[in-house]
Each structure stands twice: as C-alpha cells, then as structure tokens.
Amino acid sequence: xxxxxxxxxxxxxxxxxxxxxxxxxxxxxxxxxxxxxxxxxxxxxxxxxxxxxxxxxxxxxxxxxxxxxxxxxxxxxxxxxxxxxxxxxxxxxxxxxxxxxxxxxxxxxxxxxxxxxxxxxxxxxxxxxxxxxxxxxxxxxxxxxxxxxxxxxxxxxxxxxxxxxxxxxxxxxxxxxxxxxxxxxxxxxxxxxxxxxxxxxxxxxxxxxxxxxxxxxxxxxxxxxxxxxxxxxxxxxxxxxxxxxxxxxxxxxxxxxxxxxxxxxxxxxxxxxxxxxxxxxxxxx
Amino acid sequence: xxxxxxxxxxxxxxxxxxxxxxxxxxxxxxxxxxxxxxxxxxxxxxxxxxxxxxxxxxxxxxxxxxxxxxxxxxxxxxxxxxxxxxxxxxxxxxxxxxxxxxxxxxxxxxxxxxxxxxxxxxxxxxxxxxxxxxxxxxxxxxxxxxxxxxxxxxxxxxxxxxxxxxxxxxxxxxxxxxxxxxxxxxxxxxxxxxxxxxxxxxxxxxxxxxxxxxxxxxxxxxxxxxxxxxxxxxxxxxxxxxxxxxxxxxxxxxxxxxxxxxxxxxxxxxxxxxxxxxxxxxxxxxxxxxxxxxxxxxxxxxxxxxxxxxxxxxxxxxxxxxxxxxxxxxxxxxxxxxxxxxxxxxxxxxxxxxxxxxxxxxx
Numbered sequence: 280x281x282x283x284x285x286x287x288x289x290x291x292x293x294x295x296x297x298x299x300x301x302x303x304x305x306x307x308x309x310x311x312x313x314x315x316x317x318x319x320x321x322x323x324x325x326x327x328x329x330x331x332x333x334x335x336x337x338x339x340x341x342x343x344x345x346x347x348x349x350x351x352x353x354x355x356x357x358x359x360x361x362x363x364x365x366x367x368x369x370x371x372x373x374x375x376x377x378x379x380x381x382x383x384x385x386x387x388x389x390x391x392x393x394x395x396x397x398x399x400x401x402x403x404x405x406x407x408x409x410x411x412x413x414x415x416x417x418x419x420x421x422x423x424x425x426x427x428x429x430x431x432x433x434x435x436x437x438x439x440x441x442x443x444x445x446x447x448x449x450x451x452x453x454x455x456x457x458x459x460x461x462x463x464x465x466x467x468x469x470x471x472x473x474x475x476x477x478x479x480x481x482x483x484x485x486x487x488x489x490x491x492x493x494x495x496x497x498x499x500x501x502x503x504x505x506x507x508x509x510x511x512x513x514x515x516x517x518x519x520x521x522x523x524x525x526x527x528x529x530x531x532x533x534x535x536x537x538x539x540x541x542x543x544x545x546x547x548x549x550x551x552x553x554x555x556x557x558x559x560x561x562x563x564x
Numbered sequence: 565x566x567x568x569x570x571x572x573x574x575x576x577x578x579x580x581x582x583x584x585x586x587x588x589x590x591x592x593x594x595x596x597x598x599x600x601x602x603x604x605x606x607x608x609x610x611x612x613x614x615x616x617x618x619x620x621x622x623x624x625x626x627x628x629x630x631x632x633x634x635x636x637x638x639x640x641x642x643x644x645x646x647x648x649x650x651x652x653x654x655x656x657x658x659x660x661x662x663x664x665x666x667x668x669x670x671x672x673x674x675x676x677x678x679x680x681x682x683x684x685x686x687x688x689x690x691x692x693x694x695x696x697x698x699x700x701x702x703x704x705x706x707x708x709x710x711x712x713x714x715x716x717x718x719x720x721x722x723x724x725x726x727x728x729x730x731x732x733x734x735x736x737x738x739x740x741x742x743x744x745x746x747x748x749x750x751x752x753x754x755x756x757x758x759x760x761x762x763x764x765x766x767x768x769x770x771x772x773x774x775x776x777x778x779x780x781x782x783x784x785x786x787x788x789x790x791x792x793x794x795x796x797x798x799x800x801x802x803x804x805x806x807x808x809x810x811x812x813x814x815x816x817x818x819x820x821x822x823x824x825x826x827x828x829x830x831x832x833x834x835x836x837x838x839x840x841x842x843x844x845x846x847x848x849x850x851x852x853x854x855x856x857x858x859x860x861x862x863x864x865x866x867x868x869x870x871x872x873x874x875x876x877x878x879x880x881x882x883x884x885x886x887x888x889x890x891x892x893x894x895x896x897x898x899x900x901x902x903x904x905x906x907x908x909x910x911x912x913x914x915x916x917x918x919x920x921x922x923x924x925x926x927x
Binding site: 462478497 | 649657847
C-alpha cells in the first residue's frame with residue numbers, strides 16, 4: 280500500500296486546491312489575457328507582465344512597499360523585545376499587562392482604520408491638535424510624508440504587541456541558570472543580553488520577523504480607510520495598487536501584478552528565512 | 565583557591581502562606597579545606613543547591629556567615645566572589661566558539677588579550693578541547709558542553725572554588741565515567757577546592773576525599789568515603805550509603821544482655837557486652853557485604869531462611885528471614901542455594917555497629 284499516505288493527504292489536498300490552487304490558476308489564466316467587460320478574453324501571452332514591470336506606478340508601489348516593510352520591522356522588533364524585557368515576570372500584574380497589550384490585536388482591521396481616521400482627521404482629530412501645539416501643521420490628506428508616517432504609526436501601534444507577546448513567551452522559556460552562569464562569569468547587563476537572551480530568543484524572533492514581514496507586505500485596510508492610498512500615490516502599497524487595477528476591471532493587468540506581488544512575497548520571505556536560520560558555523564571534528 | 569567555611573548558616577524561603585516561612589537549611593556548620601575534593605550528598609530537596617547558591621552569592625542567606633579564608637563574604641556580589649559554578653544543565657554561550665566561551669570570564673574582567681589567549685590555551689590543553697576550539701558551542705554534545713562550562717569556571721586563576729551542582733545528570737552513562745575522571749584530574753592538577761553536589765552516592769564516593777551527608781537542611785555526617793561506609797553515624801547514613809543499605813536489627817536491652825526483638829537470634833558477647841548503660845531504642849547495624857553466610861550449619865551462627873535471591877552480575881543479594889527479622893546479605897555468585905533454603909549467618913564483631921536512639925555508640 281504505497282499509495283496510503285496520499286489517501287490520508289487527500290482531504291487536505293482537496294481543501295487546499297479549492298482555497299489556494301484553483302484561485303491561483305484562475306489568476307494566472309487572467310494574467311495571460313486581455314479582458315474587457317462583455318467581450319471574449321484575448322490571449323496575449325506575457326504582455327501583461329511586461330506592461331506591469333514597465334509601469335512606473337507599479338514600481339513606485341513596490342518601492343514604497345519594501346520601504347514600509349523594512350521600517351516596520353526595524354521599529355517593531357526592537358521595541359517589541361524592549362517592552363517584553365520591561366514586563367513583569369511574575370505576580371498579579373502579569374495578566375493585566377498582557378491583556379492591555381493584547382487589546383490592539385483584538386480590534387478588527389477596519390475598526391482600526393476608522394478609529395485612526397478619526398484621530399488624524401485634520402479638523403477634529405486629536406493628533407493634528409496636539410501637533411499644532413508644537414507648531415507642526417499636520418495634514419494626513421495633503422502631506423505625503425504625514426500620510427506615510429501615519430500608516431507606519433498605525434501599523435506599529437497595531438502589531439508591536441504581537442512581537443511583545445512572542446518575545447515575552449521566549450523570555451519566559453529561558454532557564455534561570457543561564458543568567459546565574461552569566462553572573463558568575465562576571466558578564467555585564469549588555470553582554471548578558473547579547474550572549475544569553477538574544478541567542479535564546481532567536482527562534483521566536485525569526486517567527487515574529489517572518490510573520491510581521493509577510494503581514495506588513497500585505498497591508499491593505501489601514502491605507503484604504505485612512506488615506507485611500509493618497510495623497511497622490513504616497514500610501515498606495517502593493518495590495519492597494521492591485522485592488523485598484525481590479526476595480527478598474529483591468530483583470531489581466533491586475534492578475535499579472537498579483538502574480539508578481541505573490542512572487543516577491545515568497546522570494547523575500549525565503550531570503551529572510553534563510554538569512555536568519557542559517558546553520559551554525561564550524562564543523563564537528 | 566581558598567578554604568570555605570559556613571558558620572551557623574541558615575536560610576528560609578518565604579512560604580506561599582503569608583507570614584510563614586520554612587527552613588531550607590538550619591544552623592549549618594561546614595568547613596571545606598583549601599584544595600580538596602568534597603562532595604555534598606543528600607536526597608533531593610535537602611538544601612544542597614541552596615548551599616551552593618549561597619556560597620556563590622546567587623542567594624543571600626537569612627542568617628549565619630560564609631567565610632572565604634576566614635573573611636566574611638556575605639555582602640560580596642557574585643561577580644566579586646570568584647566562584648566557578650557548573651550547573652545541572654550544561655550552560656554554554658551558544659553563539660560563541662568553544663574558545664570564546666572559555667575566554668568570556670577573562671574578557672569580562674578586562675584581562676589583556678595576550679593573557680586571555682595563553683590562559684584559554686592552557687585550559688583547552690588540560691581539558692582536551694583543542695580540536696573543538698573553533699566550534700560553535702551549540703553544536704557540542706551535553707558532555708562536551710559540561711566540560712566547557714567547567715573550563716569557564718577554572719580559566720580564572722583567582723577562582724576561589726569550583727561548585728558542581730549534579731553536573732552529570734544529563735550526561736550519557738558512557739561519557740559520565742570519562743567526565744568524572746576529567747573532573748578528578750583537573751581537581752588534582754590545579755589543586756582546586758571543589759564542592760560536588762549530588763544525590764548519587766556512587767558519584768560522591770568515587771569523586772570526593774571528603775563527603776558531607778545532609779538531610780532536611782542539616783548535616784548528618786561528614787567523613788571520608790571509607791568512614792561513611794564503615795562507621796555511619798546514624799541509621800540514615802547507613803541506609804543511604806551502600807547498595808543495598810545497611811541492615812538495621814532492632815534490639816532490646818534487658819537483664820540477660822542484648823536481645824533481638826521478636827527473634828531468638830544469638831548476639832556475640834563481644835557486641836552485647838558494650839551495652840550496659842544503654843537505654844531507649846537500640847539497633848544493630850551491619851552491611852550486607854559483611855554478613856557472613858554459610859549453607860552449612862556452624863556453631864554460634866544464626867539460622868535464617870532465604871526469602872529471595874537477586875543476581876547482580878558478580879554477586880548475589882540474598883534476602884534472609886528469621887522470625888520478624890529480615891536482612892540482606894551479599895554473597896559470591898557461585899553461592900548455590902534457592903528460596904526457602906536454610907542458611908547460617910554470623911555478624912563479625914568488628915563490622916557490626918551499635919546504635920542507641922539513632923546515634924552510633926562508639927566503644
């Protein structure tokens with residue numbers, strides 16, 4: 280019965296093919312055609328791909344997206360670890376801190392977008408009010424960098440707690456003897472962090488980094504609700520770009536850009552994973 | 565290296581119930597001489613690890629003194645005590661190479677790089693780590709990791725003492741022997757003061773020149789391995805040391821002399837004679853190794869019946885019964901007998917200890 284494993288895999292494979300494989304095939308099929316409403320799709324080969332790659336709007340969105348994800352990781356991972364280090368390790372405040380930290384994670388995406396829209400609204404929002412007291416004229420719908428920074432801020436507010444929770448779980452799992460040994464060896468606080476804490480957190484941080492990279496690369500509802508991708512294209516990230524094309528019923532074009540988008544996410548995640556998870560150096564004698 | 569002394573040391577852990585605290589150790593007095601191999605032996609939870617952590621300063625005792633070469637160090641920080649500690653689970657710095665691991669304590673204390681190199685070189689030579697020098701520590705097996713953490717302890721020349729907290733727990737049986745031999749070698753070579761904590765009597769007796777036995781946070785006996793084996797100060801030590809432990813035979817002291825409770829066993833006059841002024845509960849203690857056993861009847865030997873036989877390779881352990889008394893006897897493997905057979909048993913005077921109210925009676 281060599282086929283037996285396949286039998287057991289079958290239910291999963293069926294589910295996966297419905298949820299992922301079939302749609303993917305459909306999108307690939309779209310991407311090879313020029314489609315106009317009401318008319319028969321025309322096969323155009325890789326023309327859509329060439330068009331997308333040459334489209335300055337697409338390139339802009341990709342560049343913006345990479346910048347955004349990079350900054351998100353650079354901010355959220357260190358701050359997340361930092362907050363996790365500050366959290367109490369035992370006692371009644373543990374539960375309270377974790378619940379407070381978890382709240383942003385519980386709020387649905389669109390609510391987050393709407394809440395922050397109210398915060399940042401230039402006439403009634405609390406953020407423009409506060410900033411104007413310091414003499415800064417904040418305007419999310421007119422100033423490109425204000426808009427970009429705001430989306431960044433929302434993402435950091437929304438997702439840093441996830442990194443905190445992961446790092447906190449990782450910290451709790453480090454046996455106390457490692458710290459005792461470091462103390463006996465006369466290690467400074469920094470060296471203890473560098474050579475005990477950080478290496479022991481590597482696997483959870485790898486996970487956090489990957490999750491945050493993939494998620495931030497797919498950021499959609501926040502810019503959609505807060506800025507609508509504007510002003511201009513300042514906050515038009517990849518998903519927004521693809522959605523716009525699909526809404527405009529340029530299905531072939533949208534399909535091609537989706538496939539490229541997916542490809543970029545996979546390749547970037549793979550590179551990241553390889554980079555973090557490289558095997559230890561040195562050979563066994 | 566130094567002489568380490570604990571003076572009326574006590575430590576309480578705060579209990580979960582408010583206002584109450586329980587003693588982990590109580591009125592403890594131990595001296596470990598400079599440059600000796602010592603063991604601290606006792607059942608789990610008797611306070612051994614607490615003592616080590618107090619010596620290294622990871623725990624501050626609630627009372628008493630810790631002295632290094634006669635100087636009180638109670639308030640000295642861990643990093644200034646120059647103690648080396650090897651933990652139950654090997655601790656290495658995963659991301660560093662073996663060599664950097666060894667150099668870590670020296671670099672932390674600001675030694676210059678030339679000295680660091682030469683000293684780590686010496687230690688790697690001593691511990692046979694040369695061929696692993698550049699390997700990342702996370703790739704080592706547990707025994708190698710434990711050697712590296714020992715090396716980190718002894719790399720500093722000003723190390724006062726090396727504390728080992730059940731260091732062989734996670735090591736493969738095959739490598740255990742090797743590691744223990746290495747520990748012993750290092751101890752002799754560098755004349756280290758070593759304190760080895762374990763609940764395994766075999767490890768303690770083979771490693772140390774001097775063994776301290778603890779129970780419930782207090783010292784029961786402190787002696788050489790031989791002394792512990794031949795003259796256990798209490799039935800607890802007699803039972804704890806040795807495998808199987810010492811036979812304890814309850815006795816009564818009456819006008820006729822010493823008699824075994826509930827059995828017509830004959831006790832040699834030379835033992836019974838020492839008991840004139842003894843009162844309270846009296847016990848005879850004899851190790852299974854010293855119980856003389858014969859399948860032939862001999863005059864003045866006691867008759868027992870074999871209840872069970874356990875083969876243990878080169879020898880057998882017999883469980884013998886006479887009335888309500890049960891003892892164990894260790895005999896050669898070629899001792900031919902079966903369950904239910906009668907045997908005759910003798911307790912040699914010089915190997916039989918007498919206990920009154922749980923204390924050894926010295927003649």
